[in-house]
Amino acid sequence: MGRLYIVTSGKGGTGKTTVSVNLAAALADKGAGVAAVDMCIGFRNMDLFLGKENDIVYDSSDVIRGVCSIDQALVRDERFSDLRLLAAAPEHEDGVSLSRIHALLLTLKGRFDYVIVDMPSGAGKMTADLAETADGVILVSTADLASIRNTDAFDRRLKALGSEKQIVLINRLVPEFMNERIVPRLREINAMLRPDIAGVIQEDRVFQVSANLGVPAYMKKGTYIRKNFDAIAASFCIDIERKKNI
Numbered sequence: 754m755g756r757l758y759i760v761t762s763g764k765g766g767t768g769k770t771t772v773s774v775n776l777a778a779a780l781a782d783k784g785a786g787v788a789a790v791d792m793c794i795g796f797r798n799m800d801l802f803l804g805k806e807n808d809i810v811y812d813s814s815d816v817i818r819g820v821c822s823i824d825q826a827l828v829r830d831e832r833f834s835d836l837r838l839l840a841a842a843p844e845h846e847d848g849v850s851l852s853r854i855h856a857l858l859l860t861l862k863g864r865f866d867y868v869i870v871d872m873p874s875g876a877g878k879m880t881a882d883l884a885e886t887a888d889g890v891i892l893v894s895t896a897d898l899a900s901i902r903n904t905d906a907f908d909r910r911l912k913a914l915g916s917e918k919q920i921v922l923i924n925r926l927v928p929e930f931m932n933e934r935i936v937p938r939l940r941e942i943n944a945m946l947r948p949d950i951a952g953v954i955q956e957d958r959v960f961q962v963s964a965n966l967g968v969p970a971y972m973k974k975g976t977y978i979r980k981n982f983d984a985i986a987a988s989f990c991i992d993i994e995r996k997k998n999i
Contacts, residue, residue: 754862754863755786755861755862755863755864755865755866755867755868756862756866756867756868756888756889757858757861757862757867757868757870757886757887757888757889758776758867758868758869758870758887758888758889758890758891759792759870759872759880759883759884759887759889759890759891760772760773760776760869760870760871760872760891760893761872761873761874761880761890761891761892761893761907762874762875762892762893762894762900762903762904762907763874763875763892763894763900763902763903763904763905763906763907764874764875764899764900764903765874765875766895767874767893767894767895767900767924767925768893768895768924768925768954768960769871769872769874769893769924770793770798770799770802770871770964771802771924771960771964771970772891772893772922772924772954773789773799773869773870773871774789774799774802774803774871774969775969775970775971775978775982776869776891776982776985776986777789777836777867777869778833778836778969778971778972778982779971779979779982779983779985779986780866780867780869780986781830781833781834781835781836782833782971782972783986784834784835785835785865785866785867786835786864786865786866786867787833787835787836787837787865787866787867787868787869788827788837788838788839788861788864788865788867788868788869789803789836789837789838789839789869789871790813790838790839790858790861790868790869790870790871791813791838791839791840791841791870791871792813792841792854792870792871792872792873792879792883793841793871793872793873794813794814794841794842794844794845794873795841795842795843795844795845796841796873797812797840797841797842797843798871799838799840799841799871800828800838800840801964801967802963802964802967802969803830803838803967803969804966804967804968805828805830805838805840805967806967808828809828809840810825810826811825811826812826812839812840812841812842812843813826813839813840813841813842813854813857814841814842815842816839816857817850817853817854817857823839823857823860823861823864826839826840827839828840832972835865837865839861851878851879851882851883854879854883855882855883855886858870858883858886859886870883870887875907881910881911881914884911884914884916884918885914885915885916887918888918889918889919889920890911890916890918890919890920891920891921891922891951892904892907892908892919892920892921892922892948893921893922893924894921894922894923894924894946895923895924895925895926896923896925896926896927896930896931896936896937896942897936898936898937901937901942901945901946904921904946905945905946905947908921908946908947908948909947912947919947919948920948920949920950920951921946921948921949921950921951922950922951922952922953922954922985923939923942923950923952923953923954924954925954925955925956926953926954926955926956927955927956928955939953951985951988952981952984952985952988953981954978954981954982954985955977957970957978959973959976959978960978
């Protein structure tokens with residue numbers, strides 16, 4: 754049985770899809786079987802970030818409604834030994850129940866080492882319910898006070914529902930803003946939030962370029978971005994070195 758992580762945020766604009774795609778790439782690069790699942794129904798983007806927008810025939814809603822099998826909907830990324838993408842539906846559809854989404858993700862968890870799910874931002878019902886199924890909830894925040902406040906509120910809601918699986922990634926950090934005290938320093942952010950900060954990712958135009966080219970920024974070797982995502986993956990994903998040696 755694999756491990757399921759949902760990636761979400763208290764507000765939009767934090768870069769959770771960037772985190773989801775590059776984390777999936779980091780794990781797959783180590784030889785792990787990874788399913789990258791887009792659950793942003795009506796607002797899907799993982800296919801663009803992976804350069805697979807022209808390969809999408811079926812989506813998760815098609816699987817749930819029995820239009821196709823899981824294997825027909827999973828799109829292989831040839832750049833990795835075992836990375837598959839399951840796209841979200843381009844539009845909202847009636848009849849896609851949470852219980853069926855649960856069942857789909859559990860099936861994927863049984864087939865892959867890691868399932869990385871890009872969720873909508875905001876503390877919606879689907880995210881709160883799926884937190885029960887997940888092995889971890891990755892809350893992506895920026896260093897801005899509004900984002901930190903919303904991350905804390907989201908974490909408190911999940912905790913009230915019984916989830917203790919939250920970790921935080923600080924994304925899109927501008928070091929100059931922190932040095933000039935425009936945004937709080939890391940130790941101050943850490944004091945504002947209950948979950949541990951598992952990693953910090955700096956703002957970099959490389960992410961915008963890579964998203965538009967459909968090539969995860971992680972793939973460029975010898976960069977601090979690659980080292981960052983390797984460290985983040987290792988901080989909460991088990992046996993990453995063992996995967997490398999299989």
